[in-house]
Amino acid sequence: MLSAARRRLAVLASVLLLGLVAAGCGEVRAQTQWSQDRTHGVSATAGDIGIRNALVVADEEGRQATVLALFANSGEPDELVSVRVAGTEAEPEGGPLTIPARGTVSIGSDQNRVDVTGVDAEPGRRVDVEFVFANAPRASISALVQPADGIYADTLN
Numbered sequence: 001m002l003s004a005a006r007r008r009l010a011v012l013a014s015v016l017l018l019g020l021v022a023a024g025c026g027e028v029r030a031q032t033q034w035s036q037d038r039t040h041g042v043s044a045t046a047g048d049i050g051i052r053n054a055l056v057v058a059d060e061e062g063r064q065a066t067v068l069a070l071f072a073n074s075g076e077p078d079e080l081v082s083v084r085v086a087g088t089e090a091e092p093e094g095g096p097l098t099i100p101a102r103g104t105v106s107i108g109s110d111q112n113r114v115d116v117t118g119v120d121a122e123p124g125r126r127v128d129v130e131f132v133f134a135n136a137p138r139a140s141i142s143a144l145v146q147p148a149d150g151i152y153a154d155t156l157n
Contacts, residue, residue, distance in 0.1 A: 046139035048075025057155040062122035067114040070106040073099045079134040086127040088119040109155040123147035
């Protein structure tokens with residue numbers, strides 16, 4: 001039979017071991033949380049509108065480009081009126097793009113295109129992109145220009 005001193009020591013060791021295990025579990029969770037975008041695009045906020053994964057895809061010369069982005073609206077309905085890429089303005093195909101209240105909409109290669117021609121957007125560089133909304137404030141980002149190959153091969157017209 002164990003003495004009282006050994007039982008206390010065993011209980012103390014068990015408590016310490018349990019504390020170490022609990023602390024280790026918390027650390028693993030913290031290592032899996034990302035604080036930055038893990039995509040090619042960048043994010044920004046314009047009032048109630050969150051801009052997510054915004055980037056530009058351009059041809060080899062950087063003269064023709066398409067803007068890709070997702071808009072998440074936490075407020076009242078709004079519209080994307082225009083986009084400026086390196087100072088060259090373009091409008092969404094079909095006119096202003098409605099961003100529904102408490103909803104999302106994206107611009108991309110399949111639908112809701114925003115194509116920019118005559119722009120200086122060389123792949124591998126960053127360009128200034130400005131999103132102009134009907135109600136929300138303008139938002140400017142520095143977007144990476146991706147070449148129109150690989151996963152972006154079908155992006156340009």
